[in-house]
Amino acid sequence: MNGSRSKSVVLWTLVTIALVTLSAPTIVVLGASFTGGNIITFPPDGLSLRWYARISQASDLRNAFLRTLHVATVCTIVAIPVGTLAGIALAKYAVRFEKTIQIYLLLPFTIPLIGSGIGLMLIFGNAGILGQLWPVGIACCVINLPFMIWAVTASATGLDPDLELAAANCGAPPLQVFFSVTLPAVMPGVITGSLLMFILALNEFLVSLLLVDARIVTLPVLIYNSIRSIITPDLAAISVVFIACSAVAIFLLDRLVGLDIFLKSK
Template sequence: MTAPLSKTIVLWIFVVAVLVLLSAPTIVILGASFTSGNIITFPPEGFSLKWYEKIATSRDLWDAFLRSLYVSAICTVVAIPVGTLAGIALAKYAIRFEKSVQIYLLLPFTIPLIGSGIGLMLIFGEARLLGQLWPVGLACCVINLPFMIWAVTASASSLDPDLELAAASCGAPPLSTFFHVTLPAVMPGVISGSLLMFILALNEFLVSLLLTDARIVTLPVQIYNSIRSIITPDLAAISVVFIACAALAIVLLDRFVGLEIFLKSK
């Protein structure tokens, strides 16, 4: 059955509008990063890589980028065991107070980011931990943890409880069963969850802004501070680093679990 022409036209007008809206900033930043002028103009004044040379030699930007990578690594390393165990527990067992546990574990999403950020800032302030980087990673892990748990519970549906029983009846002790049967079954969820955690922590702005000081800013905060003073094309070049990371994450996500998984109805 073919759709009527008017339906196709109306739908595609919306789709194209959204596509333009979604892609315009990315495309413009890519274009601006290759300009040879000193300010951003359109059309660009010619092609050059000089802004990439500039960011390659800028210690501030590189340090900020490395700090962002460190924060994301801490976040992911903490989230993998914590989220995997919690996700398997939620998917596998009938727990008392299950509903309350679920609502509690969704708190990172229901508490506004500014509230979570301020609360963590007060905690780390009392504990004299402000000024260090690992608490920022921990904070990013807390606020995005439901993503990790979601990813794991979603793939735990492919875990047949009979498989674990079969392993046990073949004489496998509990830990072996966990590592050889349970964990491989939820692996796609663990991979997509940790990818999400890493990329979201890499981009995390507000919580980083609240928890870092001038000496340890992460890259998004550094860009934000530079935007406020003056807009030069080196910012576009460094933004391309984010675009590249995002593209890489999408390729990996598609390779491991397939983007179409997000269309599945639950």
């Protein structure tokens, strides 16, 4: 009994330390965003919503946030059909160059983002499309697409092939089988991957820094440019807005498909 209690104490101590370590930055930023002073500090110097009112009235921040939403939307729209078809193909069929594709899926963990960003900058520059927002969304999709593919593959592996065969035997053409049987079966993975792609594109900084200019700066890049001179509480308020967007996406993920689907896709 004593040994079991000791293990429980050690386990919960480690869990508590991990939770505190992970949540501390968020708590500090959240508290600093409500400070009543003129400098960022924690604990906050009084409580005030002045910095949230300030960012809501700042046209440059609002426009940068809208541009970031534009980038995230383009990234998600492109990732849905590409990632869905690729994930289903890898899960259901013997694909040529499958090992090469599997290596590609590891690129986000093996190639530094600075290298990918410079390569994409050169490609878009030669194509003459730098200075626009949609290439930034494409770049975010290229870099983060493996996460979409993993999510769809996790759902596709659980698809019973007999369901597709039954639909085909009933006279349904291949396209109808796909939209009536295959796609609904992998929809939890599609939703999971889509939300994940949106969140990743929303917070993408390094690649955006290389692909945008002063006319189309996104919000993460604008924050970076601001903290190079001085860190003010309005930046903490912007960070809280980003955290809230991610929290809403996670809530929707849990309500729509459940977090277990997301965890299986990792």
